[in-house]
Amino acid sequence: MTALTPALLVLVRHAESARNIAKKGSVYFADDAARQVVRGVPDHLIELTPDGRKQAAQTGQAIRSRFGAFDYVFTSGYARTEQTAAAILDAYPEVERSRMRVKTELFIRERDPGFAYDMTTAEAEAAFPWLNEYWQTFGGFMARPPGGESLADVTGRVHMFLNAIARDHAGQKIMVVTHGGTLRCFRFLLEGWSYSQAQSWPEGGSPANCGVTTYRAADDRLELQDYNQVYWTVGSPADGI
Known part of the structure; x- marks a missing residue:
């Protein structure tokens, strides 16, 4: 029987980024001083911190030991996911790396944060005084x-990505280096979450930087094996994109 899904799908959130540190897990910047280091840098160009590079390197050693080589590695094309993937792949000897294809996939990028991307909390509340009530409603x-x-918008493009890898990479081992919000969309689709389950991460459920989530093929579907496994010992897990 022909496989209808990848044999293995490993999702990795990017390592600690400069914006993770600047925002400290908040939706907006606390103040102007907090945002100065990354102000004006578009989301796709935000890079890893030195600790983030170490997290990715340590995670790479664990991923190679646990899963071996992959057929394909997909990144969102954002600097922080490309740097994370590169550091992970450094754990592999050249002969193994040469057999793994690395591709950029626009569909697995982080959600577009919109106009408040570089705002402080005070600025966002002044510019969008209705936003909190709207957010609470929807x-x-x-x-x-x-x-x-x-x-929900992001889920639409993640759905297209999953359909593509089911069609083009059935029976293969796939690693995806992506973002926290996008990971929630993967879980919504792969695990059949309800809308209420998808509203927010449960307490303590936010994916850590370089958190590793694993799905394996079972009866022509991908079944969750484990979620958010952390293999590094430097720095501390950070929320946010």
């Missing part, structure tokens, strides 16, 4: 940040 899965995407 919830964290359906609501769109002004000028940006909802997680």
